[in-house]
Amino acid sequence: MRYLLIGNPNVGKSSIFNLMSESYAHVGNYGGITVEKKIGQFKFGELIDLPGTYSVSPSSEDEGIVTNSLIHENYDGIVNIVDSTHLKRNLHLSIQLLEFGRPIVMALNMMDELNHSGKKIDIKKLSKKLKCHVVGLSARTKEGIFDLVQQLENVGEKESFQLYYGKIIEEAIEQLMGLMKNPKNKALNRWLAIQILEGNHAILEHIEVNNPLQVELIVKKCEAAIIQNKVAFSLKGAIFNYRRDFINNLYNECLTTFTSLNKTKLVNQRIDRWITHPIIGFFIFLFVMFSIYFLTFDFLGNYISDAIGQLFEQIIPLAKSFLQILGAKEDGILMNLIIDGVLAGMSGVLVFVPQIGILFLLLAIIEGTGYMTRVAMMLDTLLSKFGLNGKSIVPLVTGIGCNVPAIMATRTIADKKERLLTILIIPFMSCSARIPVYGLLASIFFEKHRAIVILSMYIIGTVVALASAKILSLSIFKNTSNQFVLEIPPYRIPSGRNVFRQTKLMLMDFIEKAGKFILLGTIVLWFLQYMGPDGIAQTNDTSFLAYIGNFFAPLFQPLGFGTWKAASSLIVGFLAKELIVTSMIVIYGGESVYAQAITTSFMTGISAYSFMVFSLLYLPCLATVGVIHQETKSLRFTLFAVGFTFIIAYIVSFIIYQVGILFI
Amino acid sequence: MQYKSIRDMQIGEESKIIDMTNMNNIVRHRFLDLGIAPDAQVRLIKRINFNQLYIIEIDDVEICIRQKDAKNIIIQDN
Ligand SMILES: Nc1nc2c(ncn2[C@@H]2O[C@H](COP(=O)(O)OP(=O)(O)O)[C@@H](O)[C@H]2O)c(=O)[nH]1
Numbered sequence: 001m002r003y004l005l006i007g008n009p010n011v012g013k014s015s016i017f018n019l020m021s022e023s024y025a026h027v028g029n030y031g032g033i034t035v036e037k038k039i040g041q042f043k044f045g046e047l048i049d050l051p052g053t054y055s056v057s058p059s060s061e062d063e064g065i066v067t068n069s070l071i072h073e074n075y076d077g078i079v080n081i082v083d084s085t086h087l088k089r090n091l092h093l094s095i096q097l098l099e100f101g102r103p104i105v106m107a108l109n110m111m112d113e114l115n116h117s118g119k120k121i122d123i124k125k126l127s128k129k130l131k132c133h134v135v136g137l138s139a140r141t142k143e144g145i146f147d148l149v150q151q152l153e154n155v156g157e158k159e160s161f162q163l164y165y166g167k168i169i170e171e172a173i174e175q176l177m178g179l180m181k182n183p184k185n186k187a188l189n190r191w192l193a194i195q196i197l198e199g200n201h202a203i204l205e206h207i208e209v210n211n212p213l214q215v216e217l218i219v220k221k222c223e224a225a226i227i228q229n230k231v232a233f234s235l236k237g238a239i240f241n242y243r244r245d246f247i248n249n250l251y252n253e254c255l256t257t258f259t260s261l262n263k264t265k266l267v268n269q270r271i272d273r274w275i276t277h278p279i280i281g282f283f284i285f286l287f288v289m290f291s292i293y294f295l296t297f298d299f300l301g302n303y304i305s306d307a308i309g310q311l312f313e314q315i316i317p318l319a320k321s322f323l324q325i326l327g328a329k330e331d332g333i334l335m336n337l338i339i340d341g342v343l344a345g346m347s348g349v350l351v352f353v354p355q356i357g358i359l360f361l362l363l364a365i366i367e368g369t370g371y372m373t374r375v376a377m378m379l380d381t382l383l384s385k386f387g388l389n390g391k392s393i394v395p396l397v398t399g400i401g402c403n404v405p406a407i408m409a410t411r412t413i414a415d416k417k418e419r420l421l422t423i424l425i426i427p428f429m430s431c432s433a434r435i436p437v438y439g440l441l442a443s444i445f446f447e448k449h450r451a452i453v454i455l456s457m458y459i460i461g462t463v464v465a466l467a468s469a470k471i472l473s474l475s476i477f478k479n480t481s482n483q484f485v486l487e488i489p490p491y492r493i494p495s496g497r498n499v500f501r502q503t504k505l506m507l508m509d510f511i512e513k514a515g516k517f518i519l520l521g522t523i524v525l526w527f528l529q530y531m532g533p534d535g536i537a538q539t540n541d542t543s544f545l546a547y548i549g550n551f552f553a554p555l556f557q558p559l560g561f562g563t564w565k566a567a568s569s570l571i572v573g574f575l576a577k578e579l580i581v582t583s584m585i586v587i588y589g590g591e592s593v594y595a596q597a598i599t600t601s602f603m604t605g606i607s608a609y610s611f612m613v614f615s616l617l618y619l620p621c622l623a624t625v626g627v628i629h630q631e632t633k634s635l636r637f638t639l640f641a642v643g644f645t646f647i648i649a650y651i652v653s654f655i656i657y658q659v660g661i662l663f664i
Numbered sequence: 665m666q667y668k669s670i671r672d673m674q675i676g677e678e679s680k681i682i683d684m685t686n687m688n689n690i691v692r693h694r695f696l697d698l699g700i701a702p703d704a705q706v707r708l709i710k711r712i713n714f715n716q717l718y719i720i721e722i723d724d725v726e727i728c729i730r731q732k733d734a735k736n737i738i739i740q741d742n
Pocket residue numbers: 007008009010011012013014015016052109110111112113137138139140141368369492493494495498
């Protein structure tokens with residue numbers, strides 16, 4: 001059995017998904033389109049998590065996924081997650097799902113909050129009125145989860161639910177139903193007709209009708225009649241009104257209020273007075289960002305990373321003697337490959353896993369509190385000056401963790417141009433894969449000012465991102481529609497389970513990627529520098545890698561690092577930015593001597609700094625390029641993104657190096 | 665006649681939305697999905713970002729909109 005989880009944003013969908021699914025199964029593609037979807041296993045089958053949406057009729061990319069899945073996905077029933085504290089708003093989506101006619105269970109989440117606010121829902125009555133199974137539950141206290149699982153087991157075909165939309169609209173529905181290709185399925189056809197009238201244009205991409213022109217005509221005539229008869233100002237508005245009347249009646253019948261004192265609201269508004277204050281709020285935001293930063297890099301992260309580094313130092317001699325026991329020669333090729341190639345390269349990246357884990361953890365906590373919504377509001381006015389939108393801040397902050405989910409998170413931005421613009425600047429946000437580069441070079445060249453130097457990378461990244469957005473919004477991305485509307489969820493204490501799970505997922509992703517890419521990359525890299533055109537390279541200056549690197553090196557001369565070694569690590573770094581460090585360690589002679597070799601090769605701190613800046617900005621990694629293409633479905637745009645970042649990186653590093661050497 | 669919009673409301677004031685036809689279609693549909701529609705009861709909670717953003721409450725949900733949209737949501741003058 002397979003079930004779709006559908007609900008408004010912020011209703012606790014992920015919490016319920018996490019609670020119910022015993023094992024987080026896999027990430028696959030939605031039927032028809034290639035977007036990642038989450039599938040969880042539970043007792044009686046599979047749960048498919050869909051992005052939160054306010055309506056089946058999509059107004060952003062995210063919401064299109066829901067329409068698509070309803071029609072094309074293979075499933076046995078729908079679980080509609082409803083926030084019981086915001087019943088009136090949530091039920092609009094529920095009605096659209098009920099009209100669809102597939103088996104459905106409605107899960108009223110947040111029952112604990114509802115009870116706190118002094119209200120109670122008559123679930124039996126609601127279930128009767130809506131002709132579907134209704135379960136009250138709370139993902140927080142876990143109450144009712146068992147009931148929901150129980151209901152899912154025996155969810156069957158349901159009694160059809162119909163709402164009457166008044167004479168004018170009903171007539172149009174009849175006419176549209178007559179045009180459907182498959183006349184048998186009455187409920188589905190009625191639903192399709194209503195969706196078309198509502199302005200769900202996306203639906204027409206999924207179904208075939210007998211006469212598309214006729215469809216358009218019917219919609220136009222219906223809309224005109226609605227306006228002429230003063231039913232409403234628009235067709236969608238009229239449909240909305242009928243639903244709202246129904247919902248209001250339902251609400252009055254099924255909901256009783258004991259006390260009307262809503263304490264949470266008062267507390268919320270009191271907190272918001274500070275958080276969204278134009279000046280204090282901004283400083284709070286900076287403070288939060290710096291706290292994340294220092295927790296990750298200075299206080300906690302460094303200690304754990306150092307410990308892991310020491311662990312590797314213990315392991316390497318052990319591995320060496322182990323290999324010797326197996327019969328490998330001291331200076332043989334195998335020994336060289338494993339010790340100086342694979343192990344050294346892996347350790348260079350793995351020592352940063354704790355820091356990256358802490359970063360993911362902190363980001364997940366902050367996301368869980370509802371704080372990011374406030375940040376989006378607070379920064380909207382500022383960001384709109386750069387052609388962006390308050391909502392861009394969530395992807396941008398996510399980009400500090402990893403650019404790939406950040407680019408996927410832009411789906412919530414409704415305006416196409418603002419979304420593309422956000423996608424273009426995300427690669428400038430310094431993701432966790434760049435941490436090893438900073439960590440390595442900063443500890444060699446800027447031992448005393450490590451934290452400040454690394455911090456400056458984040459600042460440069462952000463400034464470059466904003467400046468590019470400004471330039472692009474004045475040239476290529478003019479005239480965005482500029483829409484911004486945001487629901488403000490109440491503050492909540494993030495649930496430990498959700499936070500833990502999200503962190504674990506992202507971290508596992510990172511390690512898996514690191515494992516695959518880096519292991520493979522290191523081996524290839526090692527061979528390239530071990531072999532040369534004349535067989536085994538005598539020194540690595542005559543290796544294949546040196547030839548490739550030498551070809552590009554002059555390009556980087558004006559930036560201060562025109563050596564083949566630097567050039568080839570940058571080339572390899574395109575696969576994954578972690579590989580920059582891995583390749584440096586391999587190229588500069590493996591575990592024991594690389595630090596000194598790097599020092600002599602870069603000569604000065606300023607060229608090392610320029611190299612760090614260049615690594616930060618120069619190209620999105622392969623995975624990011626892949627996801628940019630997947631999300632924009634445009635090769636031209638993807639190539640533009642690659643070229644654009646490269647040019648910007650070149651210019652910025654050039655300025656830093658050239659100005660820098662004047663002072664040294 | 666001078667229409668009154670959300671922009672002209674006092675903090676804490678409550679009123680009914682009567683017209684949104686000044687907005688473009690896409691934006692209006694988006695607003696509708698969030699419950700911002702004619703006949704809805706709306707309350708202004710506060711203005712933030714130097715009056716650039718308006719926080720309103722409809723059906724117990726707090727929603728943040730921009731000033732230029734607030735200007736286009738006409739309310740009953742009572
Ligand atoms: N009080 C309470 N909070 C909940 C409940 N379910 C979820 N939450 C919280 O609501 C917030 C949003 O939940 P999430 O699962 O991320 O919602 P989604 O956006 O729909 O996936 C989180 O802070 C949750 O901890 C519940 O039943 N009661």
